[in-house]
Amino acid sequence: MTTPLAGYLLVAALLFAIGLAGALVRRNAILVLIGIELMLNAANLNLIAFWRFGPHPEALTGMMFAIFSIAVAAAEAAVGLGLVISIYRHTNTTELDKINRMKG
Amino acid sequence: MNVVFYLLAALTIGGGLAAVLLKHLVHCALATTVAFAGLAMLFLQLDAQFAGFAQILVYIGAVAILIVFAILLTRGSELPKDGVFSRSWFVGLAIAAGVFAVLAWAVLQSVRAVPQQMAVPAVSVRDIGNALVGRYVLPLEIVALLLTAATIGAVIVAMHEKERPKS
């Protein structure tokens, strides 16, 4: 018996929570980005799960959404890491607590 | 079949936890890659073949490398002196737990409402192609635009500002 939808949703929720915890707890900027990536992936999982167990899988909306979200997440990761690198070049640290000055 | 699901779920959750909890940054990155791989396999299990491969290609192929590069470029690989977790880590954890509780509660409440759909949707790459170019042509173009902008943006943001000697 294939696992019910709830299983996937729970896994996604847990992954989302872990990602959020990572983002909130860790000190390093890159870890926050990783946390965000995890959260996005959790969302994708939900999408695919609902697409798979949803009423009209042939409509492909769920999967399409997931694919587009993957693309967007990639772009976001690229830009995010670019920013972290440039911040690092200015402030020589990736500690989020130390980066709280808006000065350019 | 359930066994595979549990296995993959354990793999993904383990990867995620490792990514968050490990002290060493590169290990976190690699743990993330494991989580991504687990997710990709979950996608395949859900018969979303194209999504799975896209996940592998994009996340494991590109994002993971990107993260690793970022770690190396910002000298994240050395061990951080003071603790890895921010001072008010407890609050973060509590909030995350809250979020999980709420989501889990929501899922459990509503899971009965969704009918169990067993049929395996036969999705071929051609259908996906047609869908992409047909109904979703606008999002496709927008994502294309977004990606170019993002790449150019990332390059500019991270470009080293050293004054190249005008040849």
Place this chain on the structure above:
Amino acid sequence: MATSPLFIHLDQMFIILRDWLVGFLPAALRPAAGVVLGVIAIVCVFPGLFALTTVFERKGLGRIQNRLGPNRVGPYGLFQPIADGIKSLTKEDIVPLSANAVVHFFAPLVLVVTVFMGFAVLPMGRNMVLVDMDAGLLFFFAMGAATELSVFMAGWSSRNKYSLLGAMRAVAQMISYEVVLLLSSVAVVMITGSLSLPKIVAAQNTYTGIFPHWYIFTPWGLAGFVMYAIAATAETNRSPFDLPEGESELVAGYHTEYSGFKFALFFLGEYLAMFSISGLGTTLFLGGWSAPFSFLTFIPSWIWFFSKVMLSIFVFIWMRGTLPRLRQDQLMNFAWKFCLPFTLLDLIVTALWRFMGEGWLRWVVSTAILAAAYVVMGRAGMRSEHFGPRRYRYAE
């Protein structure tokens, strides 16, 4: 086309063998058993070929460099691989103290596993493909993407400047050329309209007169194949692009700190990558298992596949022997400033080709465009010393 029972048997030899073996098992397990048999076949055939090519390469290089190459072990050095194998197995596997043991250990594993995964979708012969996936090509490239990760893990975990540098160079190079690789193969997908490799081969398996419809014989196909070949050599860190383990500077690049069996694994991984890349190349551009001429179809399909693969390997070795090593900035510039634009142009030309319909006009137009682009970009690149020879500026 020869459809004599003999030919069919020869052609489908392995399939028949497999079905016969699987027959002994209960129906429920048959499909699984079939797959396992396939895997076993691949795992045996390709390492064998690997052993063969090591000798073949060293002999070949020797001949190119006007020397004999290994001839001590066995007749004409044929047993040299066995000697190497035993040597690598028996050598002590040293792991540097400061190395990151876990990552250090997993690096070669990830490499080999992902490369073997790649072989699953290659159609070795007529309906001789392990897994006929709808998005076979995509799966292949997905597996290819993982190799960079393993290279990085290797380079970083050995905590050695040379290996880190080597890894960085390798990863940068592989990422750049992976893009070119993907895009050039997209041209083929546009024409055949499907990602599954058997369909691509089937599309090329037709003849006009004695000449086959291989994609390489079309202008965009040729351009695509050239780009594909360049990207392939870069992907596998071979010959002109073998900067990562440039012996002169970086000792052995990212696998300097490896010894013994892990080193052998890396070596195996590298060669297997070469086989899979060239296997894909043949499937996409050289018609996979289809015979070069219509009258040669009587020879079994898998022979054609393996001969084309061995031909590509020969080209690899040949290039290794003749071309000097590229510099890192030349390499990168070449990828981003020549190959990528050219492949994009190739995509456009392919689209043009597909929608211009039959006739000599599309041949003329596409060849013209591609030739012109090749000449212009090439010359522009060379003149602005992006990939031309370096002009040294002595200290002013």
Place this chain on the structure above:
Amino acid sequence: MQESAAFTPQFAASAVTGLLWLIPAAPMIASGVIALLKQPRRKYAASLAIGSLSISLILSLVAFCHVVAGWAHGSVVREFVNFTWFRFGASTVDLGWVLDPLAAIMLVMVSFVGLLIFIYSVGYMAHDENFTRFFCFMSLFAGAMLGVVISNSLLLLFMCWEIVGLTSYLLIGFWYQKPSAAAAAKKAFVTTRVGDIFFLLGIVWLYSQTGTLLFYNHGVGSLEGLALVNLLSQHAGLGLSAAGAIGLLIFAGAVGKSGQLPLHVWLPDAMEGPTPVSALIHAATMVAAGVFLVARVYPLMQIGAAPHGTTAALTVVTWVGASTAVFAALIAVAQNDIKRILAYSTISQLGYMMAGLGLGGVAVGMFHLITHAFFKALLFLGAGSVIHGCHEEQDVRRMGGLRADMPLTFLTYAIGMLALCGFPIVFSGFWSKDGILEAAKVASATDISKGPFVLLVFGALLTAFYMTRQVCYVFFGYWRGHETAHESPKVMTLPLAILAFFVIALGVIGTPAWPWFHAFLENRTASFSWHGFAEPGLLQLMLGSSLVVFAGLGLGWRLYGDKTPKPEAPDALERSAPWLWAPLRDRLYVDEFYGVTVIAFYSWWARVADWLDRRIWGGIVAAIAWLFGLWARLNRFLDVNWVDGGFDKTCEELSSGGGLLSRVEGGRVQNYLRILAAAVVALVAMLLWSSRP
């Protein structure tokens, strides 16, 4: 529409009257053009002025002949042209000009005398650098004077009257560098202004009663029957009818302008101006304007009088005239400045004219006016040439013996003097003054008192006396000045000769035997008959007045004869009657009297006004300022305590609150995430809790 009708001038006259307006216009235009000329343009200025006045003279002669011709046909010649100047509301203001015997005579006299004086002043003013400016004012004066003469509307008359006043001010103060000239000009203008105020009152009163200011307007004019009867019926107190009262008010204007008793102080000082000015303005024309004005409005004053009777207004005129005559004559006796003597003599002669008008009617007064104009102009021009000859010396005591040096001037001056004194038969002065005395004698018989007659006779004696004194001082004895005197150039002596001829000739038209002048004015037929002398008492009167004149001359000769007293030596009269001499020399303290009364009153009033202004108004302003200050302080108080306090306080609270909030935005990215996540959790929890089945 009524509009158009008003604008077409009611031409009740011939072509001549149509062109009448040219007479005053020519000199005025000339003055305008000269004003634009630059100072060095002497020739143009002079020629323009003389040319324009000669045009006026020619036109005046034409008009005179026209009137004479009309008179010869026996019809009353009174032609007028009226037009509406502007309208306001229903009423309109009409102006116009008239041609009648009175105007005709004056036109000829003014333009002729003016022309002679212009020619004379070309020579006299030759060395003055403001030559053009002089001629500009002179021609403006001539234009204005002619305007007064021909105007048919009291308003137009008043306007020209004011321009005349202005030009007299300008000309008196011509040498404005001299402070005394400037002061004299101001004094003249102010005193005449006082008279003009009463004049204006009279005009306004007349306008309110009769509704029009036109003299003659087809029977509707103010001086015509209908209006007069209406005015007569109203009583204005003091036994005067409205007409009389208005007449007197207008007479007050004349008093100011002609320098009668109370307002005569300005005329002697007016001698500061150049001599031709004195001659033209303060002898012949302007001062005569007052007399002409009374003559013009004579019907107003005369209405209601019995035939050969008189009205209260006329008696007032007579008494003022007579008293001025004696008063001025007395002062003239003790004056040493040649022009000042003549000025006082003018005042006394004007008194004679006013008395003549009051007693004998328009003709008597006007005849004396005309004759006086000629010989007084002659005397003044003579004085001018004397002064010119003696290098601007004006004190008679420093002259003397000019009989030999300036024979022509002496001869003409002597003729003028004898005419002024009223030397019998030969000179016109005798006939005109005799006419007045005769009228006075007749009036004294019928009216209340013989006062005016006695005064006039005593005046004649004094006139003869002071004139002989002046002639002896100037022409007889020896030259007491420093340089040698020299005869004036021909351009100055020629007008003197012409004037002298007229002084003699004019007497002919006024003798009782052939009273042509009176007939012309009163529109009677003039016939030559010796019976004129057969009037009862006329011959005795003539004999008596000649005796008086001879007595004056003899007394003068005896006192001053051919002696040449030292300039510093006391005057002969002074030696004999010092108690009389001092007050006379000091002009009977009239100026001092004014100084004490009017000036004192004004300065007192000025102080009061100043006090009023500073204390009362200043006080009020200060009070208001203080009030505003108070209000401002209240404002500040409110602002500081209530607005600032309250408002600023709230602002501080807000900003501190803001500060609190800003701590949330501490820049730590993870804080944001935490808050975000917490909010999401809360939201979702709420949503789920609310939607639970």
